Amino acid sequence: MKRSFDLAVKAAAAAAFVLCVECFVWRRRCRIEKHAVSPRARLRVRREADARRVIFSIEGTLDEFAARLLAYSVAQVPPSATAIIDLSAAAPIRGGALALFARVFAAGRRVRLRGLGEGHDGLLALRPVLRQTEWDRQPGPEAASFAELRSVAA
Numbered sequence: 001m002k003r004s005f006d007l008a009v010k011a012a013a014a015a016a017f018v019l020c021v022e023c024f025v026w027r028r029r030c031r032i033e034k035h036a037v038s039p040r041a042r043l044r045v046r047r048e049a050d051a052r053r054v055i056f057s058i059e060g061t062l063d064e065f066a067a068r069l070l071a072y073s074v075a076q077v078p079p080s081a082t083a084i085i086d087l088s089a090a091a092p093i094r095g096g097a098l099a100l101f102a103r104v105f106a107a108g109r110r111v112r113l114r115g116l117g118e119g120h121d122g123l124l125a126l127r128p129v130l131r132q133t134e135w136d137r138q139p140g141p142e143a144a145s146f147a148e149l150r151s152v153a154a
Helices: 002-034 064-075 096-106 118-126 141-153
Strands: 042-047 053-060 082-090 111-114
Touching (some): 064 082
Antiparallel strands (some): 042 053
């Protein structure tokens, strides 16, 4: 009698344990599905025909992995070539990705920015020298005034 009672208690405890584990897994799965994940950045590389310019196009949100990949890719560009980073389709760069993205300019290579919008103010605050270097803005009234300022300074 005692054995059958112990067996029944152990079976009930095992069933309760399995039920609790399944409930926790189910709740976690629902929470993960509801959590919105931002689209990862796509990095496209194009090389011009004369091999003097390499264009890196960034699309989406630049995370730390993609920023590290971009920094390593720019480091592989020959010193005689100009690296152009196209940010026209990129979301604002923030956090650790911004610090990794700043390494691109610390290497001393020729790097130009294209499509730098108002959402990329963190990059300008991090590297104020970019305001004095050559970079292309998206077409707009600011681009004309920037071109006039560059011609007056020269």
